[in-house]
Amino acid sequence: MNRRRQARLLIAIAGAGWLTAAAGSGQSPLTPSAMRNHQAIRYQQTPPEDAVAILDDRLRRGEARLEFDSTTGYLRSVLKALGVSEDSQILVFSKTSFQARRIGPDNPRALFFNDTAAVGWVRGGEVLEFVAQDPRQGAIFYTLEQTQAAKPQFHRDLSCVQCHTWEATGNVPGMFLGSNFVDTDGAVLYSQVYSVDHRTPFEARWGGWYVTGRHEMPAHIGNGLVRPGEPLEGMMRPETVHVTSLRGRFDPAGYPHPDSSDIVALMVLEHQARLLNLITRAGWEARLGPEAGRPLGEAIAELADYMLFADEQPLLAPVAGTSSFADTFQRGGPRDSKGRSLRDLDLQTRLMRYPCSFLIYSAPFDALPDSVKGGVYARLWDVLSGKATGPRYAHLTAHNRAAIVEILRDTKTDLPDYFRTGSLTGS
Numbered sequence: 148m149n150r151r152r153q154a155r156l157l158i159a160i161a162g163a164g165w166l167t168a169a170a171g172s173g174q175s176p177l178t179p180s181a182m183r184n185h186q187a188i189r190y191q192q193t194p195p196e197d198a199v200a201i202l203d204d205r206l207r208r209g210e211a212r213l214e215f216d217s218t219t220g221y222l223r224s225v226l227k228a229l230g231v232s233e234d235s236q237i238l239v240f241s242k243t244s245f246q247a248r249r250i251g252p253d254n255p256r257a258l259f260f261n262d263t264a265a266v267g268w269v270r271g272g273e274v275l276e277f278v279a280q281d282p283r284q285g286a287i288f289y290t291l292e293q294t295q296a297a298k299p300q301f302h303r304d305l306s307c308v309q310c311h312t313w314e315a316t317g318n319v320p321g322m323f324l325g326s327n328f329v330d331t332d333g334a335v336l337y338s339q340v341y342s343v344d345h346r347t348p349f350e351a352r353w354g355g356w357y358v359t360g361r362h363e364m365p366a367h368i369g370n371g372l373v374r375p376g377e378p379l380e381g382m383m384r385p386e387t388v389h390v391t392s393l394r395g396r397f398d399p400a401g402y403p404h405p406d407s408s409d410i411v412a413l414m415v416l417e418h419q420a421r422l423l424n425l426i427t428r429a430g431w432e433a434r435l436g437p438e439a440g441r442p443l444g445e446a447i448a449e450l451a452d453y454m455l456f457a458d459e460q461p462l463l464a465p466v467a468g469t470s471s472f473a474d475t476f477q478r479g480g481p482r483d484s485k486g487r488s489l490r491d492l493d494l495q496t497r498l499m500r501y502p503c504s505f506l507i508y509s510a511p512f513d514a515l516p517d518s519v520k521g522g523v524y525a526r527l528w529d530v531l532s533g534k535a536t537g538p539r540y541a542h543l544t545a546h547n548r549a550a551i552v553e554i555l556r557d558t559k560t561d562l563p564d565y566f567r568t569g570s571l572t573g574s
Contacts (some may be wrong), residue, residue: 176440179318183308187434188284190320191305195287197279198264202228203289203301213299218401220293221275222268231261234470237416238393238408241329241355245307246272251333252372253397255357255408260416262479262509263423265322270401277301278311278322282514285427286311286320315342319431321424324417326354328379331372338379344421345414345498346458353413354382359390360410363464391469404470411468414498415476418456422504425450426511429523433516447522454523455530456502457539466494480505483557487550502542503527503551507559524563533572545571 183190194200202225205211214224226233238255242248246269250256257268267276274290281287288307291299308320315323326341333355341351353369370390371382392406399405429446432439439446452458467473473492480490489507491500499505506512515523529535531548543551549571556567 176318177435177438179312182319182431182435183312185435185438187436188431190284190308193284195279195281195284195303197281197287198229199277199279199289199301200281200287206298206300209298215295215299219268219270221291221299222266223403225275225291226259226266229261229264229266231259231264231266232472232475233259233403234409234472234475235259235261235412236402236404236407236409236470237412238357238402239355240333240357241325241327241335242333243325243327243335243355244269244276246274246276252331255397257402258416259403260412262419262506263511265416278307280423280427280509280511282510283430284320285431286316286322286423288320316424317428319424319427321427322420323424324413324420326352326356326368328368328373328382329355331374336373336379343417345418345456346460347417348460349463350383352417356413357390357393357396357408358410358413359393359407359469361391361467361469362389362410362462364388364466365463407468407470409468409470409472410466411476411492411494412470412472414466415472418498418504419506422450422453422506423509423511425453426506426509426515429519430511430515433519443518444522447519448526450519451523451526451530452539454504454507455527455540455543456497456499456504459497459502459542461542462494462496462498480508481558483554485553487554489551489554489558497542501547501551501554503531503555507555513561520561521563524566528563528566528569531571532569 182188202211211228213221213228215221216223237258239258240250240252240255242250244250244256249269249271254270259266263280265278272293274292277289278286288304289301290304291301312318312320324343326343327335328338329335341347343352349364350366352367356369358369366383367388368383370387371384373379373382394406429450432443432446477490477492480488482488489501489503489505493500530540531552552571555562
């Protein structure tokens with residue numbers, strides 16, 4: 148739960164185009180608070196239906212149990228209950244959490260995630276931190292006390308919304324990944340801050356994070372610290388760019404994967420965090436109508452193009468992770484009759500082999516209002532069929548466009564008829 152005073156120093160990349168569009172439309176956009184409290188949204192008042200809320204209800208009914216461990220508390224048990232794999236672990240050592248005083252290079256915060264939920268664990272912390280995507284309401288935040296109880300209960304934390312609703316999330320409650328310049332104890336320096344997704348140049352990624360992987364990329368700012376008296380550029384050194392193990396950097400006690408903060412897991416989470424925010428934003432705009440401040444078509448276009456990895460930063464060299472995350476991730480989705488999946492990773496020149504987001508199968512996407520989902524499908528078809536062209540879609544070769552359409556035809560049951568009967572140009 149990142150603190151606004153740290154994160155808002157300077158945003159270099161922050162999905163805030165809707166503000167410009169709203170200003171140009173002649174109608175003032177609603178403030179984030181006004182949107183959340185609007186009768187069409189009722190973010191705080193609407194009972195959540197996300198994975199954590201469902202688990203909490205099962206705990207209350209006695210239908211589920213959580214086991215407590217003396218070192219990690221409820222961590223391992225709750226990961227299993229939520230279907231979150233331990234090998235998704237990534238480690239952040241910047242002091243960007245309300246448990247900041249406990250976090251640093253010698254005690255990084257561990258994050259674990261699946262498609263719609265993330266869990267934060269700080270060794271020695273009083274609580275576990277959760278963000279889960281409600282199908283209609285966006286990101287919902289929770290804590291779970293790290294004290295053994297007969298019936299542990301999750302607590303919805305509305306204070307997190309204050310820092311997790313701003314330009315980097317599209318001004319709806321959401322998750323974002325920041326990249327900061329930090330000093331030797333993990334404190335964020337007053338300098339440039341990046342909100343990271345698949346469009347962000349690699350040299351701006353991962354400041355304040357541990358990053359392990361096998362790759363030949365020339366630059367990123369992960370694993371680095373700004374030492375006293377040094378310029379910010381000192382955070383990037385050859386020994387910080389290419390790291391395959393974290394052994395010796397901190398006491399590994401309690402961490403499920405003590406030597407890994409997998410680069411592939413980081414890149415997947417960067418993509419999906421912004422996409423979930425775009426899904427929330429588009430859904431809310433449809434419900435708000437003209438009060439959203441811009442034509443709904445703009446939100447639809449932004450969402451669909453991001454789903455197709457428009458403007459993705461290409462990999463300059465092949466990348467491999469240091470955990471089993473890539474294998475676990477690729478097993479998680481449906482496959483077509485030829486064995487292909489939108490979860491197939493590329494990791495040679497880009498993140499995904501077939502550049503159409505795997506979150507097209509998620510509950511938040513399926514719960515989009517018909518006006519939004521129909522518009523997204525229409526734009527996806529225009530691009531994948533070859534009708535819409537341009538430099539932003541140059542990464543989608545005729546072969547890839549045809550493969551994506553074939554995969555969707557076999558695995559997505561609610562496709563419009565034109566997806567199944569239409570022809571592709573140039574394939």
